[in-house]
Structures are given as structure tokens and as C-alpha cells.
Amino acid sequence: MAALKKYPDELRERAVRLYRESSPRPTFRRLGEQLNVHPEALRNWVRQDEADRGERDDRPSTDMVAENRRLARENAELRRVNEVLRAASAYFASEIGPTRRWSCLHRRA
DSSP states (O other), X not given: XXXXXXXXXXXXXXXXXXXXXXXXXXXXXXXXXXHTOOHHHHHHHHHHHHHHTTSOSSSOOHHHHXXXXXXXXXXXXXXXXXXXXXXXXXXXXHHHOHHHHHHHXXXXX
């Protein structure tokens, strides 16, 4: 379940747009006070927007983070499936019994 967001998406988009379109650029503290947003949250939003636009290389884009999450979920599901298959394989191998496997190996030779 996703965590609750402290600030609505509309506020986030508006704050980033205001920062980018202002000339000269305001400080994060001043703009944060005007919008009633914590300055570090505002700074993170702007940095993430820059990463999404390809202007920064020090953090992954939003799309890349979503893809990594999807791949991690898929990887976890595949690990669970492999565990079930290993358990089933071990179960059916024990059903055959060691003597039967041994006799099957010698018949081929």
C-alpha cells in the first residue's frame, strides 16, 4: 500500500513551475514559506523534475524508479515460483524413491 502524500500533486506541480519560471529564481526557503511547503520537500521536487527532464544524472527519473519497482515485484514473484517448483521437485523425487532412481540409471548403461 502506498504511503499517504503530505502535499497534493497539484501543489507540487505548481511549486515546481513557479520555481522554474521565476526570474531571478527564489530561494527554496522563501518559496516554501509562500506556498506553506517545507523547503527540503520543495528542493526534492525541483531536483526530481530536473532528473525527469534529463537535466540531472545524480538521481533516477520517476519512470526509472517505477520500472525498478515493477522489476523488483516481478523478481520476487519469480523467486516464489522457483521455491514452489523446488519443493515440488523434491517431493516428487522422494516419491520415486532412491532404489527406483538407482535402477533406472543402471538400466540405461
